[in-house]
Amino acid sequence: MNLILSWNVKGLNVVEKRLQIRNLLRTWRPDIVCLQETKLEWIARGIVRSIWSCPYIDWLYLGFKGASGGIVLMWDQRLVEKVEEAVGQFSVSCKFKNVGDMGQI
Template structure:
């Protein structure tokens, strides 16, 4: 059974009204795994998790807010996947999972990327290290804060070298960049828009979940 995964840049979780809106949406979507970026929170405890996703079967791991970097929480339904190991990096939260239905072993990473090119190199190195550490089928999801192609942005100055480095990282890790559905962008502000969010999967993960 394919897990239903939702990823979302929430731009802050401190307001109770926003958490309630997210909770109502997650209930309607009937999700199995949730990845939220830009939480802007230093502590995510059980009270916060229950305000987002109720139920005794929910577990979580998070990267705390540290100024303008980090800020990722990954939550999952333990009836669907069992966490084997976890990793909390500078820009990444990752878990190795075992699917409860068929014991399939795979890894998931949630990413909130940096805005500076020098720091992006650290993200690519972090993902490469994770890919080697867990020799498993991968699903990587998040807000990478960089586009891959000039056609994916309008009205900003995101540099071409960063795009090339991002594409090389995807190629080196042998990942599949899933196409975007529902529109060409994932972020917009006045006259500026970009595609900053992506699902990257390994061919082995896609083979196991062919209807992704």
């Protein structure tokens, strides 16, 4: 069974907030993380690594439009493999399968 975390973070511009999220991810140990309302236009590896310290992370994102929005979807590649992806005007979607398993999420 996979642990999926979805969270409205109300902005990732502040380093302290990213550290707080990082500490919670370390405690909860999710397989897939979706953060909404990032309020970031661009999400590079440095931002992702400051949120989730897993070296096997992959991600998709949708930058913000106007004063709100922004989505980042991250996953641990040791546990799930991305099968399909779609980044729309207001959404980010992925189809995953468990690594070493035929089941899809």
